[in-house]
Amino acid sequence: MATSEVFVAPAGLASAARRAYEIGRLEGALLRGAAAAALAMPGLLLCGQRGWAAACVAAFGLVVAAGRMRGGPYEAGSRSGAIAGIVPCLLPAAVRLYDPALCMLLMTRGPWVCAAGGAAAGILLGLSGRGARGLPFWGSAFAALALGGAIGCFPAGVLGFSGLALGVIAGGAPVLVSRREAWGSN
């Protein structure tokens, strides 16, 4: 006799279990969102432009938390985007910590720091998203990357954002194309 024939689940247990699952998922999402925002904080604290950058930090944490809550490709996309986006977020802060004058020079003479960070983010995203398809993954990935990168590139203004975008394309496209070709040939 199978055990399933012996034990019938009490009424209401399934809905209580579903609630428990959603509560657990929400707890995990809040924790992950808070961790992502905390990781991006040095970018906010060291690079000025507090108002907009603070909004970006909050939105960054929110995108990561929402991705985790929703699950599936949204979670995978927001995770990949956050990991990639943390590089351009923290790179200007790291340079500024090393030498404030060098950071200002790089920012004013051209958005090189942002472009370099964007290229590194593009490579990371290309590597992690090589098998991914669909808007849920790429939408949440680019949202997380853009918000994370924006935190670090605020001091460079529009030029910084342009550098970030070009860097992401330049770094990510070749990796993605070559990976997809290798994927298709296998």
Added chain:
Amino acid sequence: MDAGGRAALQRDLTALARGERSAFEAVFGRLWPVVRGFAGGFLPPPEAEDAAQEALLRIFRRASEFDPRRDALSWALGVAAWQIRTHRTRARRRREESLEAAAETADRASSPEDAAISSERGAALERALAQLPASDAATLVAFARGERPDLPDATFRKRVSRALSRLRARWRIPHGNL
């Protein structure tokens, strides 16, 4: 659970951990009998039902933390075992507390028989005191209350001693020795 069921649980719990809500029913259907049977091995039926429900809710609350590289059944039973142990500890404490409370209540509350005897003795004492001279009764009441009249100690002790002797004599007639 057979190998097929175990593999299906692995697949469904992995999907649920990734946030695929469509796997919920399958995981619930597979886990409930297993967890209920598992709890039944450690606890008597009514407690097993409660503990199994608590364990199942705990498993679903932590389902998103499940690492697909681990064995799903072992993971679920590990969570359930922890919850069952917590339930047993709680139940044992409750039993111990209720036993202590019952013992205290029994100590404090006298039986109806004791109460009747005590009441009867009180009435008999009052009757015996009423038969004593008023000064003896007043001395004994003052002594029983711990009051000290305005007398030398030795005098008061002698009066108490005399009054007690008379009270014993009165008491002995209907009740025997005091």
